Structure formats: structure tokens, C-alpha cells
Amino acid sequence: DGGITQSPKYLFRKEGQNVTLSCEQNLNHDAMYWYRQDPGQGLRLIYYSQIVNDFQKGDIAEGYSVSREKKESFPLTVTSAQKNPTAFYLCASSMGWGGYEQYFGPGTRLTVT
Amino acid sequence: EDKVVQSPLSLVVHEGDTVTLNCSYEVTNFRSLLWYKQEKKAPTFLFMLTSSGIEKKSGRLSSILDKKELFSILNITATQTGDSAVYLCALNAGNMLTFGGGTRLMVKP
Numbered sequence: 510d511g512g513i514t515q516s517p518k519y520l521f522r523k524e525g526q527n528v529t530l531s532c533e534q535n536l537n538h539d540a541m542y543w544y545r546q547d548p549g550q551g552l553r554l555i556y557y558s559q560i561v562n563d564f565q566k567g568d569i570a571e572g573y574s575v576s577r578e579k580k581e582s583f584p585l586t587v588t589s590a591q592k593n594p595t596a597f598y599l600c601a602s603s604m605g606w607g608g609y610e611q612y613f614g615p616g617t618r619l620t621v622t
Numbered sequence: 623e624d625k626v627v628q629s630p631l632s633l634v635v636h637e638g639d640t641v642t643l644n645c646s647y648e649v650t651n652f653r654s655l656l657w658y659k660q661e662k663k664a665p666t667f668l669f670m671l672t673s674s675g676i677e678k679k680s681g682r683l684s685s686i687l688d689k690k691e692l693f694s695i696l697n698i699t700a701t702q703t704g705d706s707a708v709y710l711c712a713l714n715a716g717n718m719l720t721f722g723g724g725t726r727l728m729v730k731p
Contacts, residue, residue, distance in 0.1 A: 542719075551723040599664065615663045615664045616664060
């Protein structure tokens with residue numbers, strides 16, 4: 510059963526705490542991405558990784574960090590420095606970099622109070 | 623800066639109607655334009671368009687790209703309640719996808 514999994518589905522945290530969102534894919538894709546979606550808006554790119562051990566900032570990287578130690582895993586940490594962390598977070602992967610369609614995981618809804 | 627604008631923002635139709643969703647863009651280095659359907663959670667891939675004037679079709683859905691006028695349309699004929707979703711257009715300019723704000727379609731029985 511190939512695909513992208515994200516966990517947990519829902520996450521609640523207190524302000525000031527760091528939280529890590531999981532993203533795993535078994536599609537053997539090289540590239541992985543993290544997006545944020547706010548109500549009624551499109552997706553905005555947080556970080557992306559073209560290949561293992563490499564990652565780049567997207568449009569809204571401030572307050573977030575990532576790692577890519579394994580091809581199949583691309584966890585996102587939402588730090589206390591992120592001013593408005595409550596959002597829907599989507600992870601995606603693609604076969605290669607540039608020109609390939611991206612496949613999305615089911616998302617994690619993070620609520621910080 | 624690459625830009626993607628979708629219209630309308632939202633649309634309510636009745637089953638059986640035909641709808642046309644619009645996506646216009648500005649880009650410096652076009653590679654492809656993609657359409658996704660987002661129901662509750664993960665966007666699912668619909669089409670990728672790279673060439674002007676060639677229609678891509680899948681069942682009741684079809685899409686076409688105009689690289690001269692910088693827009694794409696997504697058509698849905700004989701709409702069903704299961705077509706209710708947010709439709710996202712995304713531009714691939716070589717480095718990453720830039721998404722539009724989406725069109726929310728509601729199909730009433």
C-alpha cells in the first residue's frame with residue numbers, strides 16, 4: 510500500500526511549546542515538501558527537500574525547522590518562534606525535482622492555545 | 623514573483639450543471655500547471671498541463687491551457703454532489719509549486 514502518511518491527524522499544544530509533525534512516504538520519492546493551509550486559502554510552502562540530507566526554505570520558513578535524514582521521512586518542527594502556528598499542515602512528495610506532480614498526505618490539524 | 627489567481631472564489635450550482643473554473647498566472651519560467659481537488663483533507667491530483675491548446679480529459683472533467691493569454695480552465699460537466707470540493711490550481715516554475723487560493727464548489731442536489 511504505497512502512499513504518504515502524516516501523524517497525528519489532530520494535535521493540540523500550549524503556546525510556547527515546540528511540536529513535531531511526522532511525514533513518511535513509501536513511494537521511493539526523492540523530493541518532499543511541507544505546506545501550510547489557513548482557512549479559505551491556498552497552500553503556502555514552508556520547506557522542501559530535493560534529496561536526503563538536503564532541504565531549503567520555502568516562502569514562510571520562519572518559526573519552523575525540518576530534517577531529512579532518511580529518504581522516506583521529513584518531519585516538521587513548529588517552534589515557539591512561529592507567531593501563528595494554528596493551521597492545517599500538509600506534507601507532499603514527488604518523484605523528482607521540478608516538473609513532477611506532487612502527492613499529498615492526509616494532513617495534520619494543529620491547534621495552539 | 624510568480625503569481626496564481628483563481629476565480630471565482632466560490633460557486634454554488636445544482637446537480638447536472640456545467641461549471642468552468644478559472645486560473646490565471648504570471649510566471650517567469652513556466653514548466654507546467656497543475657489542478658488538484660481537495661475535499662476534506664489531502665489534495666488529489668487531477669491534471670498536469672504543459673502545452674497550450676491540448677485538452678486533458680478525465681471523465682466529466684477536462685482542462686486546457688492557454689500559454690499566450692496565461693490562463694487555464696477546468697470544466698466539469700453534469701456536476702454531481704461528489705464534485706463538491708475546493709479546486710486548487712498550482713504553477714510549476716521549475717523550483718516549486720505556487721498555489722492559487724482555490725475555488726470552493728458546492729453542488730446541491
